[in-house]
Amino acid sequence: MTIRVAIAGARGKMGSEAVKTVCKHEGMVLVAALDYKHVGESLSQLEMFPPNLDVPIYTNLSQLITETNPDVLIDLTNPHSVYEHTKEAMLHNVRTVVGTTGFTDEQLEELSLLAREKKCGCIIAPNFAIGAILMMKFAKEAAKYLPHVEIIELHHDRKLDAPSGTGKKTAQMIAEVREASKQGHPNEIETMMGARGADFEGMRIHSVRLPGLVAHQEVIFGGDGQMLTIRHDSFNRESFMSGVVFCVETVMTMEELVYGLENIL
Numbered sequence: 342m343t344i345r346v347a348i349a350g351a352r353g354k355m356g357s358e359a360v361k362t363v364c365k366h367e368g369m370v371l372v373a374a375l376d377y378k379h380v381g382e383s384l385s386q387l388e389m390f391p392p393n394l395d396v397p398i399y400t401n402l403s404q405l406i407t408e409t410n411p412d413v414l415i416d417l418t419n420p421h422s423v424y425e426h427t428k429e430a431m432l433h434n435v436r437t438v439v440g441t442t443g444f445t446d447e448q449l450e451e452l453s454l455l456a457r458e459k460k461c462g463c464i465i466a467p468n469f470a471i472g473a474i475l476m477m478k479f480a481k482e483a484a485k486y487l488p489h490v491e492i493i494e495l496h497h498d499r500k501l502d503a504p505s506g507t508g509k510k511t512a513q514m515i516a517e518v519r520e521a522s523k524q525g526h527p528n529e530i531e532t533m534m535g536a537r538g539a540d541f542e543g544m545r546i547h548s549v550r551l552p553g554l555v556a557h558q559e560v561i562f563g564g565d566g567q568m569l570t571i572r573h574d575s576f577n578r579e580s581f582m583s584g585v586v587f588c589v590e591t592v593m594t595m596e597e598l599v600y601g602l603e604n605i606l
């Protein structure tokens with residue numbers, strides 16, 4: 342069976358890589374793109390895509406679904422639009438693979454309930470790279486023994502959300518095995534706001550944004566006279582693509598929402 346795929350955010354850094362990936366995958370066909378520019382045109386008319394890529398661009402998701410009948414919507418847009426896209430796709434019984442980060446906990450909960458009610462598969466993956474999933478799993482394991490931990494996530498300077506979805510997910514996974522506790526000196530004072538980073542159950546998350554970076558993270562554990570560093574680097578967006586393919590294939594067999602690839606790998 343060929344999986345009919347639509348991509349929201351096809352012009353973006355991740356979206357354009359996903360377009361390439363879907364187009365060269367034998368078991369998938371790209372049927373539409375969702376955008377708010379170039380509406381009514383075809384991807385073939387955009388300079389960044391090959392001239393034979395005859396894929397229509399829509400701005401209205403419900404029209405896209407009615408006219409092109411996708412099995413799966415891949416969302417790679419931004420934190421402002423991803424929730425509405427995912428919800429609307431589910432309401433139309435279209436499965437979703439979501440790489441976009443920046444969901445609130447309430448939005449995740451609401452989408453999870455809706456997916457269960459509609460029996461509609463949805464994968465929300467803060468990180469598609471296998472190395473990053475392993476970094477998070479190893480960090481969770483290490484935190485059982487070394488509960489003093491800080492997370493440093495480093496990304497390109499075009500990123501909208503901070504902390505990153507991966508940074509937040511890492512902290513959430515660690516929190517499953519670590520009792521909440523404030524780190525550092527009990528009387529510490531920030532003489533410059535934000536100096537100690539974001540606080541998640543006493544763990545600190547530091548966000549670095551610099552041109553030249555792609556996606557990187559260090560999880561640093563401190564103990565008596567020792568330090569353990571677990572680090573992952575994505576040097577390009579290709580690093581995420583085998584995860585995207587895995588999710589598109591897997592979501593076809595699912596009837597609920599899964600948040601994080603570690604739960605299905």
Ligand SMILES: NC(=O)C1=CN([C@@H]2O[C@H](COP(=O)(O)OP(=O)(O)OC[C@H]3O[C@@H](n4cnc5c(N)ncnc54)[C@H](OP(=O)(O)O)[C@@H]3O)[C@@H](O)[C@H]2O)C=CC1
Nearest residue numbers: 350352353354355375376417418422440441442467468469
């Ligand atoms: N899960 C993972 O492994 C990964 C996740 N990400 C996440 O994926 C998302 C996209 O990242 P990236 O590709 O770097 O970002 P980009 O800004 O390069 O791409 C986003 C694209 O979405 C478009 N867009 C914005 N709003 C809409 C909308 N309402 N409908 C359709 N398209 C829209 C943007 O258009 P315009 O620029 O014109 O506004 C742009 O083309 C981010 O949330 C990022 O954190 C990134 C890498 C890996």
Ligand SMILES: O=C(O)C1=N[C@H](C(=O)O)C[C@H](O)C1
Nearest residue numbers: 442467468500505506507556
């Ligand atoms: O915006 C990005 O680039 C990335 N976003 C995701 C995140 O917020 O964790 C995944 C990866 O780190 C790249």
